[in-house]
Amino acid sequence: MLYTTFAKAKEANACTESYRKMAEHLGGVRKYGKDTAIPLDEVLKVCGLQNTIWCFRCTTEPSNDILIEFSCRCAEHVLHFFEDKHPDDKRPRKAIEAARVCITDKSAAGAAGAARDAAWAAGAARVAAWAAGAAGWVAGDAAWAAGAARDAAWVAAGAARDAAWVAAGAARDAAWAAAGWVAESEWQARTLLELLGREVK
Numbered sequence: 086m087l088y089t090t091f092a093k094a095k096e097a098n099a100c101t102e103s104y105r106k107m108a109e110h111l112g113g114v115r116k117y118g119k120d121t122a123i124p125l126d127e128v129l130k131v132c133g134l135q136n137t138i139w140c141f142r143c144t145t146e147p148s149n150d151i152l153i154e155f156s157c158r159c160a161e162h163v164l165h166f167f168e169d170k171h172p173d174d175k176r177p178r179k180a181i182e183a184a185r186v187c188i189t190d191k192s193a194a195g196a197a198g199a200a201r202d203a204a205w206a207a208g209a210a211r212v213a214a215w216a217a218g219a220a221g222w223v224a225g226d227a228a229w230a231a232g233a234a235r236d237a238a239w240v241a242a243g244a245a246r247d248a249a250w251v252a253a254g255a256a257r258d259a260a261w262a263a264a265g266w267v268a269e270s271e272w273q274a275r276t277l278l279e280l281l282g283r284e285v286k
Contacts, residue, residue, distance in 0.1 A: 088122035
């Protein structure tokens with residue numbers, strides 16, 4: 086499980102409304118403790134998916150790998166919308182693969198290779214991916230948050246952000262029209278819970 090704290094959320098300029106909502110749910114910041122760990126599954130339950138994804142920028146432990154994997158899974162979930170229209174264009178898929186290299190290969194060479202591959206895939210696929218509408222907009226936000234959360238692995242995180250953004254940044258219209266926003270949002274929430282290590286019933 087990943088955690089944040091009121092102190093970290095405030096330092097990262099959390100949304101005032103969501104901050105207050107979480108504080109009320111936990112009995113107040115002073116009573117709960119500004120440095121007491123808040124599990125992200127609790128944030129999801131109280132404040133929703135968007136706010137939980139935002140919290141990845143202020144977790145108490147490294148969270149970038151989970152965020153990248155979440156972005157990739159969201160992209161893959163609706164990638165067929167793109168590939169149905171462009172069956173021979175594998176650039177968005179390659180962008181997802183490049184993002185995952187940032188998780189599995191922490192070496193400088195691996196990060197550099199992923200950055201190179203992601204840059205190629207991003208440059209080549211951006212227009213096509215956006216035009217076809219090929220992934221969930223929440224995944225796009227998650228990928229952006231991965232960039233905001235980068236630290237020593239700046240290159241790897243940046244490559245993952247760009248690669249996942251290209252592959253994931255678009256399904257807005259396609260996912261909304263084909264599966265319905267509610268269904269897609271629920272799927273993304275379940276997926277995030279699984280990655281956080283919580284059993285989903």
